[in-house]
Amino acid sequence: MTDPYSLCCLQANLITSESFQRYGQLISASEDGKVFDQQDAQLKIQNGIPRFYIMRLHDRGRKFHHITRHRHCTQCLGSLEGEEWLMAVAIGVDNRPSLESLKAFRIPGNCFIKLNVDIWHAGPYFDTDAVDFYNLELSDTNITDHETCDLLETYSVECQIV
Numbered sequence: 001m002t003d004p005y006s007l008c009c010l011q012a013n014l015i016t017s018e019s020f021q022r023y024g025q026l027i028s029a030s031e032d033g034k035v036f037d038q039q040d041a042q043l044k045i046q047n048g049i050p051r052f053y054i055m056r057l058h059d060r061g062r063k064f065h066h067i068t069r070h071r072h073c074t075q076c077l078g079s080l081e082g083e084e085w086l087m088a089v090a091i092g093v094d095n096r097p098s099l100e101s102l103k104a105f106r107i108p109g110n111c112f113i114k115l116n117v118d119i120w121h122a123g124p125y126f127d128t129d130a131v132d133f134y135n136l137e138l139s140d141t142n143i144t145d146h147e148t149c150d151l152l153e154t155y156s157v158e159c160q161i162v
Contacts, residue, residue, distance in 0.1 A: 005156040010104035012086050012161050015113070020105060023089040023121075024074070025114040041114040044074045048138035054080065058130045062086065062161040064122040065152045067097050071118050072145045076136035078112025079124070083131045086161050087113065087123035096149050104161045120149065125161055 013019065017026045027041050067090060079085050088104045090097035097120035107113060107124075112134070115121055124133055138145065151157045 005152055005158055008099070008102070008157050008159045010088055010102060010159055010161050012104040012106040015105040015107050015111075019103075020089075020113065022091065022101075023103070023119050024116045026107075026111055027076075027114060028111045041074075041076055041112075043076070043114065043136075044117055045136070045138060047072045048140055050136065051139040051141070052134065052136045054132050055135050056130060056132050057124060057126075060123075060125045060131075062125050062127070063158060064088065064125070064160075065158040066148050066150055067120045067122045068146060068148045069097075069118055069120045070115075070137065070141055070145045071147065073138045073141060074117055075115045075121075075141070076112055076134075077115070077124060078134050079107075079109045079126075080132040080134065082109035083126065083128070084108055085123070085131060085133075086125040087121060088125075088159060088161060089115070089122075090120040092118055092120055096154055097151075099151075099155060099157065102159070122159070
């Protein structure tokens with residue numbers, strides 16, 4: 001017999017700089033030659049070798065029960081070819097994600113996000129078969145800085161982005 005769990009439905013709202021500010025930054029196009037300012041990604045990648053790569057994800061859907069954080073670097077994600085995508089994020093409390101702070105965002109394909117250090121995140125998610133994403137993190141992020149919380153084990157919750 002399996003333990004009962006509840007399904008948490010998260011409404012994905014269109015991301016704005018203001019709505020995402022608690023979790024990171026929304027970065028949109030700016031004119032060439034603009035001087036660096038607070039509208040540019042405020043990166044923390046000094047703790048290792050930066051890794052900028054294209055990752056191909058397949059059949060992600062919209063359900064999740066694992067959520068991850070990186071404690072030593074920021075992470076930037078954006079889709080290629082203008083594909084819209086989804087991301088869930090949460091603030092940490094007592095060394096685990098706060099369900100009360102869990103939010104889902106719809107992210108257009110003409111911008112990218114920078115996740116702040118220590119922000120819990122699940123995604124990218126999308127409805128198509130596969131999407132390519134560019135990803136900026138550290139070369140060893142997935143080895144030495146990848147803490148995951150199983151929401152089923154911790155809270156008896158599975159989430160679905162709607």
